[in-house]
Amino acid sequence: MARSRSCLWRRRPSWRTRCSTGSRPRSRRRRGEPAGRRRPDARSRLPRADALRGRERAHARTCDARRGHPRPGFRPSRGAGGRRRSRGREPSPDPAAKGPEVATGPQIAEAPDLETLAALVASCTRCTLHESRKNPVFGEGAADARVVCVGEAPGAREDETGRPFVGRAGGLLDRLLLSIGLPRKSVYICNVLKSRPPRNRDPLPEEVAACSPYLLRQLALIEPEVIIAFGAFAARTLLETKSALGRLRGTVHRYSGYPVVATYHPAALLRNPGWIRPTWEDLQIVRRMLDGVGDREARGG
Ligand code: SF4
Structure with missing residues (x-):
């Protein structure tokens, strides 16, 4: 055998x-050997x-x-x-059964341009918001914009259209920007989160952490002179603070080396028209910085 x-x-x-x-x-007995002391x-x-x-x-x-x-x-x-041990290798998993690849931090940080970054966002599954979104809202505007406007997260209209700041709030934003001589297409507009949270709930910290690399890369590619944070959430997220928006307004802050001006969100202005004037005053800070008058403010941020 x-x-x-x-x-x-x-x-x-x-x-x-x-x-x-x-x-x-x-055994020794079955081999016919005598029992007793065993052979060494x-x-x-x-x-x-x-x-x-x-x-x-x-x-x-x-x-x-x-x-x-x-x-x-x-x-x-x-x-x-x-x-029982398996002989040979385990069967390799079916490649077709693999889910979509998750964009890694280095992939995001090394995206060579905004189009590549937008493609990563389109297939992003870094947080659970991709499950409920209709469209990712990457952002739009001039790739060499001097000003980047950052909101909180897409709402229902943005989720439908895949564009940031549309609808009535978007129209008001356009008018506010025009008031300081900035047509919409001359700036870049995006959000902290690229996917809509269900029922417009506040973004969770882990969602912000998962999505922040995209915003950081957008800013690194655009290299704006000023960032305008629209709304308390965007301002608190960018500035990593829990201060009220009222305390953050009127001063130039810093986010990853970029000057940041915080002001009210256009959607809040629709509910509180009395805040339009303070918002316009915040935007005047931006105008002065673009004109080179606000350098001292920026340095002191
Ligand atoms: S919110 Fe950001 S991290 Fe989350 S799925 Fe959308 S793009 Fe990806």
Whole structure:
């Protein structure tokens, strides 16, 4: 009978003479040898002989089973010798069953242009918001804009259209920007989050953490002179503070080295028309910075 390749006995040269078939060696009595003091042999010199005897028994059971001759009543155990090990490699997973690849931080940070970055956002699954969004809202505007407007997250209209700041709030934003001599297409408009949170709830910290690399890369590619943070959430997120928007307004702050001016969100202005004047005053700071008058303010941020 051919020996099993997996037979444990073959791996012990000193045992080969006693296990020519890979089966359990016969006892001394069955070999016709007298009982009594045992011959000094290789086995007797092995350490932990008791433990090895238990292993022999376990191995003998497995070895019989592997050769296709299980003993009556044999059931592979989960013990040392009874464990069945798979032969060969595990079957590789079906590539078609793999989900979409998640954009990694280095991929985002090394995106060479806004189009590449937008493609990463379009297939992004870095947070759970991708499950409920209709369209990602990457941002739009001039790639060399001097001003970047940053809002909180897409709303229902933005989610439908895939464009930031549309609808009535978007129209008001356009008029506010025009009041400081900036047509919409001369600036870049985006949000902290690129996917809409369900029912416009506040973004969660983990969603902000997952999405922030996109905003950082957008800013690095555009290199604006000023960032306008529209709304308390955008301002608090960019400035990493919990201060009220009222305390953040009227001063130039910094985000990753870029000057930041915080002001009210256009949607809030629709509900509170009394805030339009303070917002216009905040935008005058931006105008002065673009004209080079506000350098001292920016340095002091
Ligand atoms: S919110 Fe940002 S991180 Fe989350 S799925 Fe959308 S693009 Fe990806």
